[in-house]
């Protein structure tokens with residue numbers, strides 16, 4: 260089986276009386292030449308790495324640029340105080356998304372899903388539900404296969420990197436994967452799952468990738484929140500019986516097409532969108548101000564170079580046109 | 587065929603699969619190819635590695651890899667301090683390597699037994715890497731396979747000796763390429779295999795006349 264089309268996976272699963280996740284599992288066994296046990300063991304480790312990343316979060320760290328850190332903690336505290344407009348559960352989802360995005364920016368261990376920048380979406384929907392509903396471990400691992408299969412189809416038909424297709428390809432794909440996993444955990448059938456995936460991706464179509472100073476910090480951390488909240492909304496809509504009028508594979512193709520048409524300034528080059536705002540440019544100048552002036556040789560003691568440069572000293576060097584891709 | 591664990595994964599220390607995880611893997615690959623504990627590393631960052639490298643921890647990641655850490659090691663952010671404790675002296679600068687991949691690095695390494703290696707490598711996305719140059723010879727391999735790097739004096743028959751040895755050990759060759767430095771002279775053979783090559787076979791190849799050095803890189807999960 261090639262994971263090339265949602266429709267094909269669903270039909271094959273139906274024909275053979277299998278679950279969607281089993282088809283994905285068997286494809287992995289075939290592809291990597293591993294046993295069922297080996298594959299499931301690896302997926303369980305991946306799930307545990309997500310859980311652990313969530314549990315070790317304290318909110319105390321700050322990213323290299325100082326732009327990111329502590330937002331998840333603020334949200335958790337606010338939700339715990341019962342103030343969250345969307346209720347405590349939604350507060351936890353938002354907090355989890357921020358905490359993971361932040362952990363990534365602060366060089367903590369995360370699971371890229373499908374990318375490091377979008378690493379908060381999957382755990383943000385899975386972990387609060389796992390705790391609230393006491394879902395068995397095996398079921399969580401199965402949901403991870405569902406999400407992986409969806410991601411593989413998106414990667415095949417469209418793309419999953421900001422450089423190739425903008426943020427719709429990262430946060431959008433993560434949101435679609437999460438929506439599918441949620442439907443599975445809630446007992447929806449395969450058609451319902453396809454509608455949820457389609458709706459989640461549709462809602463984020465066209466989203467630009469515009470990281471300030473080229474770093475996976477602003478807006479990436481907070482974009483994980485919209486990915487997670489959108490996944491929940493799409494899953495709920497699908498479970499309520501609402502259908503996507505455009506079939507899921509066509510939606511994925513459309514995402515790929517929109518991605519190809521996005522100007523290069525909005526595909527991770529940090530030359531457009533939020534990165535090109537006056538504030539975005541000022542941040543870039545502060546961080547990379549002395550770049551390109553002259554090549555310097557550095558030793559251990561001054562290896563923290565650019566970051567400790569005072570802003571005034573750095574600001575005289577105009578930096579234009581340098582592209583700074585980062586995944 | 588897409589590996590689902592490239593979609594749900596890798597498990598890594600952030601923030602960037604190309605600028606952080608890939609950089610760790612490059613450092614680790616360099617350490618393996620040096621075959622000694624590195625004591626000195628001059629690291630030259632090119633393109634986007636120079637541009638956003640510090641913000642992404644590329645510098646720390648490269649040093650962490652040189653120290654033998656894997657991309658999910660939580661000590662990556664502390665690699666500079668650990669390098670100091672372990673006696674690895676390193677420098678960074680920015681270079682323009684011209685027509686190379688935007689995420690490239692050139693490293694000049696010295697090991698604790700005096701061995702030296704110059705390696706240029708690039709981070710090609712999603713944490714995957716490619717070695718582009720070894721000691722001035724342009725090569726191309728990714729570490730996605732077990733890899734033999736054989737340096738030999740351009741002698742007739744070496745290639746067939748190597749392939750015979752591998753087939754005797756029933757090791758399947760996936761890819762094979764020959765590289766010559768522009769200055770002429772020695773040849774570098776890169777052989778990627780499905781299974782790891784047994785140590786005895788590596789020894790056997792290394793002992794053949796005309797073969798200068800054999801390095802075996804074992805694929806990592």
Ligand code: SF4
Pocket residue numbers: 374376377420421425426427429430467468469470474475476478479480482527585586
């Ligand atoms: S803005 Fe770009 S770098 Fe940030 S999460 Fe979205 S796709 Fe990734």
